[in-house]
Amino acid sequence: MTNILELKNIKKTYNTAGNILTVLDGANLSVQEQQTVAIVGESGSGKSTFLHIASLLDKFDEGEILLDGKEISSLKDKEKSVIRNKNFGFVYQSHLLLQEFTVLENILMPILIERKIKKADRIRAGELLAKLNILECASKFPTELSGGQQQRVAIARALIQSPKIVFADEPTGNLDPETAKTVKDLFNSLIAEENISLVIVSHDLTLANSCDKVYKLEDKQLIEN
Numbered sequence: 001m002t003n004i005l006e007l008k009n010i011k012k013t014y015n016t017a018g019n020i021l022t023v024l025d026g027a028n029l030s031v032q033e034q035q036t037v038a039i040v041g042e043s044g045s046g047k048s049t050f051l052h053i054a055s056l057l058d059k060f061d062e063g064e065i066l067l068d069g070k071e072i073s074s075l076k077d078k079e080k081s082v083i084r085n086k087n088f089g090f091v092y093q094s095h096l097l098l099q100e101f102t103v104l105e106n107i108l109m110p111i112l113i114e115r116k117i118k119k120a121d122r123i124r125a126g127e128l129l130a131k132l133n134i135l136e137c138a139s140k141f142p143t144e145l146s147g148g149q150q151q152r153v154a155i156a157r158a159l160i161q162s163p164k165i166v167f168a169d170e171p172t173g174n175l176d177p178e179t180a181k182t183v184k185d186l187f188n189s190l191i192a193e194e195n196i197s198l199v200i201v202s203h204d205l206t207l208a209n210s211c212d213k214v215y216k217l218e219d220k221q222l223i224e225n
């Protein structure tokens with residue numbers, strides 16, 4: 001199987017008021033087509049930092065990122081955002097739903113920022129809503145939904161453009177255990193069904209161990225278990 005995404009020798013430092021903090025130093029990770037990869041590690045070890053770098057949301061000091069064998073991190077910002085929009089989906093706790101838009105509009109937003117919505121897009125959105133058991137929420141606003149429902153909307157939004165890779169940062173971290181399990185199961189089955197690769201940061205060891213590959217972030221590097 002070929003690597004769809006590869007990060008090589010990533011070094012990342014933060015410079016806060018002259019204080020240099022090295023968070024990653026020689027971090028490597030590879031993801032194959034349709035593979036699910038988990039990243040675990042202690043709080044503050046750099047998991048979110050790594051995920052932001054891998055998904056082209058953050059810059060880094062050294063190393064390279066290959067998508068389908070091609071280096072993409074040295075591209076211009078505009079080209080990077082095209083790659084992101086076309087290939088990546090995101091389920092991040094910080095990527096909140098837009099409160100002034102309905103559930104359906106939120107799900108269609110990644111398309112709406114690029115072009116006009118087509119009938120096929122609405123059908124796709126409806127299918128995702130149905131698969132995630134939130135069809136009845138389509139015309140509601142985010143504030144009218146439970147936490148678990150909101151996170152399912154975020155999942156539908158991440159999947160709307162059939163991305164190659166979905167990046168998820170503690171996607172069930174804010175949910176109670178029972179809701180987390182429901183969301184997790186729906187998420188996993190959709191990822192498998194749609195042949196998507198997944199890179200997920202999680203504290204949940206059951207979730208991490210259900211992935212094809214588990215990396216632990218420790219001492220600024222990723223160690224494959």
Ligand SMILES: Nc1ncnc2c1ncn2[C@@H]1O[C@H](COP(=O)(O)OP(=O)(O)O)[C@@H](O)[C@H]1O
Binds near residue numbers: 016042045050
């Ligand atoms: N924007 C930032 N500026 C400065 N330091 C940061 C920034 N983001 C994260 N850090 C620091 O980098 C380290 C790793 O953070 P993070 O990637 O959020 O870890 P994790 O997701 O594993 O909890 C922490 O020490 C954190 O304080």
Ligand SMILES: [Mg+2]
Binds near residue numbers: 047048049
């Ligand atoms: Mg984090």
